[in-house]
Amino acid sequence: MNRKGDGADIIRNNLAYMLFFLAVFVAMLFFVSSRMDNVAFWEDFYAKEIARVIDFSKQGDEVKIDVTMAVQLARKNKVEFDKIFIFDNEEGSVAVSLSRGTGKSFRYFNNVSIENEGTELSEENVEVRQLIFNIK
Amino acid sequence: MRKMNKKGMAGDYAMFFVYIFIVFIIWGGLAAGIFSFFGDGYDFKEAEAEILINNVEVCLREKDFFSGEFDIYYSCGFNSNINEEHMIYVKRASDDEEIIFGVRDYINQCEFVGGKENINFPECVKKTISVRGESFEVIVGSNQDSRGILSG
Numbered sequence: 001m002n003r004k005g006d007g008a009d010i011i012r013n014n015l016a017y018m019l020f021f022l023a024v025f026v027a028m029l030f031f032v033s034s035r036m037d038n039v040a041f042w043e044d045f046y047a048k049e050i051a052r053v054i055d056f057s058k059q060g061d062e063v064k065i066d067v068t069m070a071v072q073l074a075r076k077n078k079v080e081f082d083k084i085f086i087f088d089n090e091e092g093s094v095a096v097s098l099s100r101g102t103g104k105s106f107r108y109f110n111n112v113s114i115e116n117e118g119t120e121l122s123e124e125n126v127e128v129r130q131l132i133f134n135i136k
Numbered sequence: 137m138r139k140m141n142k143k144g145m146a147g148d149y150a151m152f153f154v155y156i157f158i159v160f161i162i163w164g165g166l167a168a169g170i171f172s173f174f175g176d177g178y179d180f181k182e183a184e185a186e187i188l189i190n191n192v193e194v195c196l197r198e199k200d201f202f203s204g205e206f207d208i209y210y211s212c213g214f215n216s217n218i219n220e221e222h223m224i225y226v227k228r229a230s231d232d233e234e235i236i237f238g239v240r241d242y243i244n245q246c247e248f249v250g251g252k253e254n255i256n257f258p259e260c261v262k263k264t265i266s267v268r269g270e271s272f273e274v275i276v277g278s279n280q281d282s283r284g285i286l287s288g
Binding site: 016017020021024028031032035040041043044045047048051052055056079083086091092093095097100101102103104105106107108109110111112 | 152155156159160163166167170177178180183184187188191209213214215217218221222280282283284285286287
């Protein structure tokens with residue numbers, strides 16, 4: 001038997017198998033890591049709940065929402081504060097992003113503008129972070 | 137010169153499909169497990185339809201929906217985006233005159249029995265409202281779900 005160069009042959013013959021496995025493995029890794037903190041669920045949840053509050057609101061209201069969990073998840077995933085909650089007054093939608101590169105957007109039907117949005121610590125409990133904005 | 141041995145290679149190549157099948161079974165099972173554990177997301181359609189029908193009721197008590205130049209977006213303060221994934225149906229009982237805003241087909245989809253269990257169908261809420269001695273049948277449907285976005 002000629003065993004010279006057998007190692008290289010084995011790799012060459014199975015290259016397609018290895019590349020395919022690697023591609024599927026990387027895709028699964030992204031999928032599993034995005035689901036590990038249930039980030040997709042919480043993005044969905046916060047986008048819909050904020051839209052619900054806006055739909056209930058009237059012009060002139062100031063809204064404060066406890067977003068501690070969202071901020072903690074975003075911080076863990078290295079998302080900057082000003083990119084977690086983004087309001088689009090043109091489209092009438094709110095987008096929530098708790099992991100880098102992804103997010104969920106939901107449209108509210110109430111024809112209002114969102115202004116002065118920002119997050120700040122609660123006065124009653126310093127561990128609670130609130131999203132604050134005005135309805136115009 | 138190296139001589140290639142092509143004898144029996146077809147069997148080797150055919151194994152590639154078996155390999156793909158096994159990989160999909162394993163990873164597909166894992167993906168299905170993760171989906172079933174974490175669920176489909178947060179269903180908000182019915183809650184949104186409830187809020188919308190309450191807002192329509194408030195507006196119906198103040199405005200005449202059946203006047204010629206009635207504009208629901210301006211008069212009731214709704215975004216024009218409700219045209220795309222919502223429906224507002226109002227029927228006046230006295231003369232059966234009806235008016236529909238948004239996706240007109242939801243009026244049929246709201247009545248489908250099979251649609252109640254199907255997440256792709258709209259969630260609908262019905263209400264009978266009496267205003268100024270008139271009775272109105274109002275149906276509101278919502279089929280809006282959140283959309284995935286790419287963020288910076």
